[in-house]
Amino acid sequence: MINKNISFVCAVVVSVVLVEIFNSTKPKHPYAGLNIEQLVTKYEYPIEKHEVETDDGYILSIHRIPHGPEKTPTKRTPVLFMHGFTQSATDFINLGPNKALSFLLVDKGYDVWLGNARGTTWSRKHKFLNPNKDKQFWDYSLDEIGYYDVPAFIDYISEVTGADSLHYVGYSQGTTVFFILGSDKPEYMKKIKLMTALAPAMFLKDPAGPVGVLIRFRMIMDWFLDIFNFLDVLSENSFISSYLRHICNEHSLFVELCLHHTFLLHGYSYEQINKTELSVLYSNTPAGASPRQVKHIAQLIDSGVFSRYDFGKEENLRKYGQKRPPAYDVLKVNAPIALYYSSNDWVINVKNVEKISRTLPNVVKSYKVPLEAFNHNDFIYAKNVVDLLYAEVVNEILKY
Numbered sequence: 366m367i368n369k370n371i372s373f374v375c376a377v378v379v380s381v382v383l384v385e386i387f388n389s390t391k392p393k394h395p396y397a398g399l400n401i402e403q404l405v406t407k408y409e410y411p412i413e414k415h416e417v418e419t420d421d422g423y424i425l426s427i428h429r430i431p432h433g434p435e436k437t438p439t440k441r442t443p444v445l446f447m448h449g450f451t452q453s454a455t456d457f458i459n460l461g462p463n464k465a466l467s468f469l470l471v472d473k474g475y476d477v478w479l480g481n482a483r484g485t486t487w488s489r490k491h492k493f494l495n496p497n498k499d500k501q502f503w504d505y506s507l508d509e510i511g512y513y514d515v516p517a518f519i520d521y522i523s524e525v526t527g528a529d530s531l532h533y534v535g536y537s538q539g540t541t542v543f544f545i546l547g548s549d550k551p552e553y554m555k556k557i558k559l560m561t562a563l564a565p566a567m568f569l570k571d572p573a574g575p576v577g578v579l580i581r582f583r584m585i586m587d588w589f590l591d592i593f594n595f596l597d598v599l600s601e602n603s604f605i606s607s608y609l610r611h612i613c614n615e616h617s618l619f620v621e622l623c624l625h626h627t628f629l630l631h632g633y634s635y636e637q638i639n640k641t642e643l644s645v646l647y648s649n650t651p652a653g654a655s656p657r658q659v660k661h662i663a664q665l666i667d668s669g670v671f672s673r674y675d676f677g678k679e680e681n682l683r684k685y686g687q688k689r690p691p692a693y694d695v696l697k698v699n700a701p702i703a704l705y706y707s708s709n710d711w712v713i714n715v716k717n718v719e720k721i722s723r724t725l726p727n728v729v730k731s732y733k734v735p736l737e738a739f740n741h742n743d744f745i746y747a748k749n750v751v752d753l754l755y756a757e758v759v760n761e762i763l764k765y
């Protein structure tokens with residue numbers, strides 16, 4: 366009897382594996398597996414890659430789409446995009462022309478720059494630290510991305526283009542690092558024409574969905590990250606990323622699993638996702654993060670206070686001269702800011718956006734996406750993202 370059951374289970378497993386292998390040979394989206402440079406070239410837009418060195422020795426890549434397929438001589442205003450957690454510049458171009466916000470702005474006459482934060486696929490480089498060996502390379506949280514990376518990009522863009530001000534577009538973590546920059550180096554705020562905040566992440570208390578419950582156990586996650594002594598997490602070649610790339614395509618038997626586990630984090634609805642495009646969207650994502658970055662985000666969710674990384678009492682005393690990590694002084698973030706948010710975003714709840722709106726001194730617009738189902742991921746990947754969101758975003762940018 367037992368033997369029979371075991372044989373049956375084995376037969377099922379073998380069949381599933383065979384079907385999955387067979388499915389993986391089916392033609393995926395023709396652009397699946399391409400990187401940002403190959404994709405933009407396929408779309409027949411020019412793409413450049415520049416390297417920028419930060420004050421603490423990181424060598425970051427920034428991608429640029431300087432103009433459209435036809436070279437036009439007009440002087441273009443630069444726009445700096447900063448991506449979300451474990452994402453990269455690629456997430457801003459994946460949807461392609463006439464759809465991705467980056468291409469819409471190129472077509473409107475802007476000079477688009479797409480930053481890659483330290484530690485992500487295109488920014489794993491340092492003057493003397495080796496990301497594959499040196500733990501020290503990964504000793505950073507959101508604090509350093511805001512304090513070093515973003516201003517390095519802004520300075521570099523000014524230097525190359527001669528422009529003394531630019532637009533900034535941040536998505537999720539890409540907004541957090543802007544708020545950090547404004548608090549730490551407020552002199553940069555006068556260089557910003559308008560900051561477009563897609564799913565603004567400053568106060569993270571009480572996220573909906575499983576994260577809201579799991580955060581109570583964040584000590585276990587910290588402990589897990591510590592005992593395994595990971596250098597980095599969710600990098601492009603990690604096991605989890607490879608697994609996501611495998612199941613996140615329309616032919617996988619497990620595509621529902623892909624949709625469920627990513628959307629459990631972002632807001633439970635995937636009516637706005639185009640399954641045919643999943644294999645493109647996941648070709649370059651996740652793109653990596655540091656364990657300290659993960660812990661920092663967990664701290665922000667847990668405390669609800671927008672503050673620096675918490676090293677623990679003793680180390681905090683040494684670094685900050687106080688036991689608790691100091692809160693960021695966001696009153697200094699006085700660039701004009703447009704906030705875009707949605708009610709089904711499980712990462713950024715509406716109450717927290719309202720709190721940002723009350724706290725920041727120069728909020729010029731607050732726009733709620735007019736679709737109940739719109740989730741955190743939809744800000745960059747929704748099928749109808751142009752009608753629901755980007756048309757509004759572009760109109761606002763054109764005013765500044």
Ligand SMILES: *[C@@H]1O[C@H](CO)[C@@H](O)[C@H](O)[C@H]1NC(C)=O
Nearest residue numbers: 394638639640641642748749
């Ligand atoms: C979904 O993606 C495919 C492939 O890119 C495209 O042909 C199709 O038009 C898309 N569907 C919608 C509803 O956007």
